[in-house]
Amino acid sequence: MLKLAAGAGLLFMHLPILLIFVYAFTTEDKTYQWPPPGFTLKWLAVTWNRADVWEAMRLSVKVASVSTVIALVLGTLCAAAVSRTRFFGREAISLLVILPIALPGIITGIALRSAFNLADIPFSFWTIVLGHATFCVVVVYNNAVARFRRTSGSLIEASMDLGANGVQTFRYIVLPNIATALLAGGMLAFALSFDEVIVTTFTAGQQATLPIWMLEELVRPRQRPVTNVVAMVVVLITFVPILAAYYLTRGGGNTRPPGN
Amino acid sequence: MSSSLQSLNRSATGATGPLAALSDALWRRPGLFVFLLLVLPVLWLGIVYLGSLFALLIQSFFSIDEFSGMIRHEFTWKTYRELLNPINLDIIGRTVLMATAVTIASAIVAFPIAYYAARYAQGRWKAFFYLAIMLPLWSSYLVKVYAWKLILAKEGILNWLFTSLHLNGLLEMLLAIPVIGGNSLSVSYIGTFLVFLYVWLPFMVLPMQAAIERVPQNYLEASADLGGNPWQTFRHVLLPLALPGIIAGSIFTFSLTLGDYIIPQIIGSSRLFIGQAVYSHQGTAGNIPLAAALTVVPVVIMAVYLWVAKRKGAFDAL
Amino acid sequence: MIQTAVEFAAVSRHFGDIRAVDEVDLRIAEGEFFAMLGPSGSGKTTCLRLIAGFEQPTAGQIHIFSRAMAGVPPYRRQVNTVFQDYALFPHLSVSDNIAYGLMIRGQGRSMRRRAAEEALELVRLPGYADRKPGELSGGQRQRVALARALVNQPKVLLLDEPLGALDLKLREQMQDELRSLQKSLGITFVFVTHDQGEALSMADRVAVFDAGKIIQVGTPQEVYHRPRNAFVADFVGSSNVLPAHLTESFTGQSCPASLRPECIRFVDTGGCLVTVASVSFLGSATRYTVLLDGTPLTVLSDNAQVAAQPGREVRIDWDNERLHCMSEGHE
Numbered sequence: 001m002l003k004l005a006a007g008a009g010l011l012f013m014h015l016p017i018l019l020i021f022v023y024a025f026t027t028e029d030k031t032y033q034w035p036p037p038g039f040t041l042k043w044l045a046v047t048w049n050r051a052d053v054w055e056a057m058r059l060s061v062k063v064a065s066v067s068t069v070i071a072l073v074l075g076t077l078c079a080a081a082v083s084r085t086r087f088f089g090r091e092a093i094s095l096l097v098i099l100p101i102a103l104p105g106i107i108t109g110i111a112l113r114s115a116f117n118l119a120d121i122p123f124s125f126w127t128i129v130l131g132h133a134t135f136c137v138v139v140v141y142n143n144a145v146a147r148f149r150r151t152s153g154s155l156i157e158a159s160m161d162l163g164a165n166g167v168q169t170f171r172y173i174v175l176p177n178i179a180t181a182l183l184a185g186g187m188l189a190f191a192l193s194f195d196e197v198i199v200t201t202f203t204a205g206q207q208a209t210l211p212i213w214m215l216e217e218l219v220r221p222r223q224r225p226v227t228n229v230v231a232m233v234v235v236l237i238t239f240v241p242i243l244a245a246y247y248l249t250r251g252g253g254n255t256r257p258p259g260n
Numbered sequence: 261m262s263s264s265l266q267s268l269n270r271s272a273t274g275a276t277g278p279l280a281a282l283s284d285a286l287w288r289r290p291g292l293f294v295f296l297l298l299v300l301p302v303l304w305l306g307i308v309y310l311g312s313l314f315a316l317l318i319q320s321f322f323s324i325d326e327f328s329g330m331i332r333h334e335f336t337w338k339t340y341r342e343l344l345n346p347i348n349l350d351i352i353g354r355t356v357l358m359a360t361a362v363t364i365a366s367a368i369v370a371f372p373i374a375y376y377a378a379r380y381a382q383g384r385w386k387a388f389f390y391l392a393i394m395l396p397l398w399s400s401y402l403v404k405v406y407a408w409k410l411i412l413a414k415e416g417i418l419n420w421l422f423t424s425l426h427l428n429g430l431l432e433m434l435l436a437i438p439v440i441g442g443n444s445l446s447v448s449y450i451g452t453f454l455v456f457l458y459v460w461l462p463f464m465v466l467p468m469q470a471a472i473e474r475v476p477q478n479y480l481e482a483s484a485d486l487g488g489n490p491w492q493t494f495r496h497v498l499l500p501l502a503l504p505g506i507i508a509g510s511i512f513t514f515s516l517t518l519g520d521y522i523i524p525q526i527i528g529s530s531r532l533f534i535g536q537a538v539y540s541h542q543g544t545a546g547n548i549p550l551a552a553a554l555t556v557v558p559v560v561i562m563a564v565y566l567w568v569a570k571r572k573g574a575f576d577a578l
Numbered sequence: 579m580i581q582t583a584v585e586f587a588a589v590s591r592h593f594g595d596i597r598a599v600d601e602v603d604l605r606i607a608e609g610e611f612f613a614m615l616g617p618s619g620s621g622k623t624t625c626l627r628l629i630a631g632f633e634q635p636t637a638g639q640i641h642i643f644s645r646a647m648a649g650v651p652p653y654r655r656q657v658n659t660v661f662q663d664y665a666l667f668p669h670l671s672v673s674d675n676i677a678y679g680l681m682i683r684g685q686g687r688s689m690r691r692r693a694a695e696e697a698l699e700l701v702r703l704p705g706y707a708d709r710k711p712g713e714l715s716g717g718q719r720q721r722v723a724l725a726r727a728l729v730n731q732p733k734v735l736l737l738d739e740p741l742g743a744l745d746l747k748l749r750e751q752m753q754d755e756l757r758s759l760q761k762s763l764g765i766t767f768v769f770v771t772h773d774q775g776e777a778l779s780m781a782d783r784v785a786v787f788d789a790g791k792i793i794q795v796g797t798p799q800e801v802y803h804r805p806r807n808a809f810v811a812d813f814v815g816s817s818n819v820l821p822a823h824l825t826e827s828f829t830g831q832s833c834p835a836s837l838r839p840e841c842i843r844f845v846d847t848g849g850c851l852v853t854v855a856s857v858s859f860l861g862s863a864t865r866y867t868v869l870l871d872g873t874p875l876t877v878l879s880d881n882a883q884v885a886a887q888p889g890r891e892v893r894i895d896w897d898n899e900r901l902h903c904m905s906e907g908h909e
Contacts, residue, residue: 003372005369005372009370012458013393013461013462019407019411020410032409032415032416034417035417070304074301081297097305103559103562104516104558104562106519106520106538106539111312111315111316111555114312114542114548115312115316134308134309137305155667155668157665158659160631160632162679162726162730164682165283166282166287167282167283173667177668188398195400198520211402214406215402219526227406231400231402231406246394288651
């Protein structure tokens with residue numbers, strides 16, 4: 001009974017995504033007809049030649065890359081501070097990092113927009129990045145904190161005991177032990193930014209990232225077959241970092257202190 | 261001892277140089293070290309994020325001049341009083357109701373999945389469940405909504421399924437229910453609810469799974485040994501111990517539903533949710549004070565929610 | 579003249595309200611095998627961490643070979659540590675782990691490799707240079723941790739319950755090896771343990787800790803046969819404590835006294851008459867609980883006393899010089 005419910009639940013989670021893959025090849029271009037009257041590869045080629053799709057894709061990749069780098073730096077610093085030492089306001093820092101993702105995205109979005117308005121900052125590439133980096137910090141932070149926690153604290157003491165100062169300890173012990181966690185966090189941050197739409201609608205102005213392009217299609221469908229193909233490509237693109245992040249953090253067991 | 265060990269000439273003081281000096285200084289002042297680690301992130305999050313939230317909060321105390329349509333930059337409670345008019349209360353009530361329904365439904369649907377993912381977390385199954393939960397969680401939000409637009413369309417797969425199974429009557433009965441029904445699934449609350457449930461479900465499964473994983477198997481065996489039937493074991497052992505995970509998951513499903521404005525815009529009736537109202541007030545209407553005051557509503561609701569969740573220990577399950 | 583390796587002068591370490599180490603004075607001589615013994619939370623590990631430099635004293639001064647250690651970070655101390663969980667770097671091979679200290683000090687690759695191999699010989703683990711720590715057993719990790727510390731030729735080697743995670747047989751073997759290693763290298767060893775047998779069998783001198791203070795420092799024989807108070811008597815081995823009035827009737831001195839169970843023997847005549855309360859067979863010996871004037875005494879005897887059955891009356895005796903007068907109770 002429980003098994004059946006679990007199976008049904010999993011199907012419910014996956015079938016809609018699989019449907020996207022079917023629709024990308026349908027010959028129908030005016031409606032969302034099911035079952036598809038026929039299958040064709042034609043829309044792949046049409047989408048390939050669309051300049052607006054490429055433009056949106058380029059912007060999304062650029063925003064996601066820059067936001068990821070910023071999130072990596074900020075998230076790692078926070079994680080190091082929170083996990084290595086006990087200090088006043090430690091909880092407040094955790095809360096501050098989690099808040100941008102715990103509060104509804106529309107709040108972050110409208111808050112940023114009203115701040116840009118008040119400060120007379122025109123919309124640009126950087127206004128998008130400002131928003132994205134803010135909510136990407138938390139994924140890097142979570143990954144790094146988890147790894148710091150699993151990395152035995154005595155490793156750092158052992159390194160210092162053997163003559164390595166703080167800088168050397170970071171270079172030879174801390175960094176190699178957290179590297180895969182950071183890479184995984186960075187991948188997830190990239191996927192998060194690449195896909196974000198709610199905050200972006202408030203911070204992008206006239207610029208279109210790929211999700212914004214899709215949102216316009218969703219509200220006012222004009223070119224269904226191209227949207228179908230773009231949807232499939234987006235699924236495939238976000239799967240790559242997810243799978244990579246999974247394989248990077250999977251082998252993390254060897255960072256546990258030996259002997260326990 | 262042997263020769264090469266003997267020949268090692270250890271200096272008593274260790275390395276020198278600017279980096280070593282920096283390292284010494286930071287070692288002697290751990291407080292300074294933490295400060296240096298935190299200064300960049302706190303500046304960023306403090307200025308960019310909290311600063312923006314603060315700017316938003318301030319604007320909610322401004323008001324809009326009915327005649328000129330300009331914003332009056334003076335402190336007033338007028339905008340908050342406006343929240344209390346029936347239209348806005350209706351919007352808030354509808355949104356909270358929907359968020360509650362979505363949260364409860366996802367807890368119920370998520371439990372069996374989380375249970376098996378936690379209990380059969382060995383070898384190949386572990387990887388299977390992990391990816392089966394992570395892939396939908398991380399796949400594109402818009403693509404997921406788009407998929408439901410395809411599913412719920414008149415000519416789409418769901419109608420086709422009902423027709424093929426000769427269950428059209430059932431669907432019509434469902435849509436005939438007042439308030440939550442409508443002309444078709446894609447313009448009814450049932451449709452909105454389904455999409456919300458689908459999109460936020462993985463956010464419930466994950467923390468729930470983490471919480472169940474932490475319940476040792478022998479607790480369940482102990483309960484069975486003491487004569488508890490499966491339902492009693494679930495009710496008195498598993499559920500209380502998994503509760504922090506459920507609350508953690510509900511933070512996501514509740515908060516995400518409260519603030520979403522895209523799903524009800526694409527799938528649902530013409531009646532507004534908070535997010536849509538905020539969006540239209542700040543956009544075409546240009547009433548930023550009212551939009552700001554409206555966003556304070558989910559913030560306050562979430563603040564209370566988080567406070568309760570923290571007391572229940574839900575943050576450890578995140 | 580023998581130098582002082584480590585010296586504590588009124589050293590305290592407080593964590594908030596908790597006095598983990600409370601005004602401890604201590605002198606460890608060069609070349610000594612020194613054990614810090616005590617129950618968990620008694621402050622012995624904190625003392626070790628103060629020597630290593632992982633903790634700073636709240637008050638007092640620590641000197642290592644006459645050099646004041648205030649404000650000296652761990653990486654500038656000629657002290658190395660074998661950690662309780664070994665703390666081997668999981669991403670480095672065994673030889674890179676061992677040569678880590680040499681690498682930090684700028685030794686060349688081939689030199690490091692040779693030193694690592696020699697150190698592995700020293701701890702009887704040759705041929706393991708290219709393994710990862712995760713592939714080793716507990717005992718092997720322990721040897722690698724030891725080699726990693728020794729290769730730096732520390733002036734003081736600190737060992738934090740290094741044998742705690744090993745099983746009994748391996749532990750006894752490692753006790754012998756550590757002991758002979760220490761004698762051949764001549765390095766000062768400071769060894770933290772909660773196992774009194776380990777402390778007594780290995781150390782030149784033992785410091786017994788309780789509640790952040792050192793109760794007694796002495797050779798294993800001194801600590802065992804002349805415990806300063808009931809805590810030491812009870813923690814170091816098991817002991818009978820005779821109340822003051824009983825001691826007085828035997829020695830004329832009025833003080834509580836410790837009497838080790840194995841110092842009591844059964845006799846046919848003389849001694850004093852006691853009632854047997856219980857008997858437990860331990861394998862190599864038998865433990866009896868007898869009542870002397872209402873005071874329970876434990877007697878350890880290696881030959882089975884057929885007469886000594888519960889409820890029977892028997893005679894016991896001891897040499898009065900085995901009665902050791904102690905200060906009153908706990909400090």
